[in-house]
Amino acid sequence: KLDKELKALNKENSILKESIEDFMIRFEEEKKEKEEAEKDFTDAKIQISLLENELTNKVEKAREIEMELKGKMNLKKEKEEECLKNKDEINNLTNKMASTVEDINGLSKLKEEKDEHFNLLKSKKDEFMKDYYLKQNRLKDINESLNSLEKEKNNWNVKEARYSVQLDNINGKLLEDYELRYDEAVKLWIEIEDLNKADREVKKLKNQIKELGTINISSIEEYKEVSERLEFITKQCEDLLAAKENLQEVIIDMEAKMTKQFLYNFNRINESFNEVFSVLFDGGKADLILEDEENILTCGIEIQAQPPGKKLQNLSLLSGGEKSLTAVALLFAILQIKPSPFCVLDEIDAALDEANINRYTNYLKSFSDETQFIMITHRKGTMEMADVLYGVTMEEEGVSKMVSVKLTDNLEEIAS
Numbered sequence: 001k002l003d004k005e006l007k008a009l010n011k012e013n014s015i016l017k018e019s020i021e022d023f024m025i026r027f028e029e030e031k032k033e034k035e036e037a038e039k040d041f042t043d044a045k046i047q048i049s050l051l052e053n054e055l056t057n058k059v060e061k062a063r064e065i066e067m068e069l070k071g072k073m074n075l076k077k078e079k080e081e082e083c084l085k086n087k088d089e090i091n092n093l094t095n096k097m098a099s100t101v102e103d104i105n106g107l108s109k110l111k112e113e114k115d116e117h118f119n120l121l122k123s124k125k126d127e128f129m130k131d132y133y134l135k136q137n138r139l140k141d142i143n144e145s146l147n148s149l150e151k152e153k154n155n156w157n158v159k160e161a162r163y164s165v166q167l168d169n170i171n172g173k174l175l176e177d178y179e180l181r182y183d184e185a186v187k188l189w190i191e192i193e194d195l196n197k198a199d200r201e202v203k204k205l206k207n208q209i210k211e212l213g214t215i216n217i218s219s220i221e222e223y224k225e226v227s228e229r230l231e232f233i234t235k236q237c238e239d240l241l242a243a244k245e246n247l248q249e250v251i252i253d254m255e256a257k258m259t260k261q262f263l264y265n266f267n268r269i270n271e272s273f274n275e276v277f278s279v280l281f282d283g284g285k286a287d288l289i290l291e292d293e294e295n296i297l298t299c300g301i302e303i304q305a306q307p308p309g310k311k312l313q314n315l316s317l318l319s320g321g322e323k324s325l326t327a328v329a330l331l332f333a334i335l336q337i338k339p340s341p342f343c344v345l346d347e348i349d350a351a352l353d354e355a356n357i358n359r360y361t362n363y364l365k366s367f368s369d370e371t372q373f374i375m376i377t378h379r380k381g382t383m384e385m386a387d388v389l390y391g392v393t394m395e396e397e398g399v400s401k402m403v404s405v406k407l408t409d410n411l412e413e414i415a416s
Contacts, residue, residue, distance in 0.1 A: 006101075009093055010097070013090065013094075023079050024083075027076060030075070034072060037065055037068070041065060258297060259297060265338075269334055270288045272332075272333035273329060273333035276333045277326065277329040280329050281359075282308060283308035284306050286305040286326065286329065288303060288330075289303075289304060290302075302314065303315040303330070321353055321356060324348065324351040327348075328349075332363060332364075335367055341372065342371070345373060347376055347378070349375075349379050354381060361382055386407060388405065389404065391403050391404075391405075
């Protein structure tokens with residue numbers, strides 16, 4: 001880095017020297033020009049007496065030459081000052097270069113010290129690597145020995161597991177055939193002198209046991225356990241039957257109350273439905289009819305409507321607009337019986353004509369004091385009765401923007 005900086009300073013010094021030389025050449029040229037101008041000025045004075053007719057022109061020319069001379073003198077002064085400044089800068093750069101050379105010498109000495117330290121560390125590293133390879137080889141031998149020991153250990157574990165299984169089988173057979181544990185069998189151990197005779201005696205005893213037939217020694221305990229289990233299950237069954245009866249009584253009571261409450265609200269909604277229908281259709285009548293009065297809670301409900309000028313018929317026989325307006329009438333009837341603080345209407349007016357739209361919106365206003373409505377619609381008549389409109393527009397492709405329009409003024413805010 002210092003070498004690069006030194007080279008840059010040397011290059012800058014050379015540039016400054018060249019600049020100074022250029023300035024000196026120009027200075028000499030300007031000096032010659034000055035001397036020539038002074039000579040011309042002297043000749044002009046001599047010719048004044050001889051050329052009085054041209055006096056005016058010559059004086060003016062002399063003035064011009066004098067002004068030019070003053071400009072050149074000022075320029076010479078500036079160049080001299082700039083030269084002095086460059087000399088000072090050259091001196092500073094020379095001092096800085098000397099300081100940089102000293103720094104380079106110091107860094108060179110430091111580099112030699114670091115190189116010696118690096119060589120020392122390199123030799124230590126070689127020694128450590130030799131020791132590392134020796135220990136690595138030793139570790140490899142230890143791992144091989146350890147692997148052989150692990151294999152031997154696994155073989156002994158397999159043998160241990162096999163003998164353990166055999167021991168468990170022997171203990172199981174001892175417990176199954178003789179109902180004895182190992183510690184109990186050890187107490188009964190006797191030394192057998194003649195093994196064949198003992199085998200014959202064992203076979204003889206086993207045959208005698210077979211002749212006795214199957215005897216379940218633990219049948220008394222099993223009977224006791226089964227009896228207790230039967231008593232427990234019987235008690236649980238009685239509790240479940242009692243709970244079932246209680247639940248059935250509760251269900252019957254709840255169904256009776258539900259039926260009563262349903263009939264009460266159903267009749268109120270039916271009356272309200274008929275009134276709202278008459279208002280929205282400007283006449284006519286409508287009824288809600290239970291399809292099976294014996295099963296009120298499970299039966300269907302039929303809607304019969306008679307618009308003005310038509311006969312009474314099922315809802316499925318009406319036109320699309322009449323169906324929609326009938327459904328709106330039923331919704332308003334339910335809201336009259338049980339008002340809701342909030343209601344969302346999603347294009348409920350899509351199938352209505354303009355006359356029905358007006359009746360629908362006028363009737364909707366009567367609910368606005370108790371219920372807040374959010375309507376999704378494309379119908380102008382419905383939009384006109386809204387307090388606030390919210391729409392989505394796309395001024396830029398792919399960028400949606402929400403736009404709101406307030407159609408009513410807050411009278412309290414205006415008064416304040």
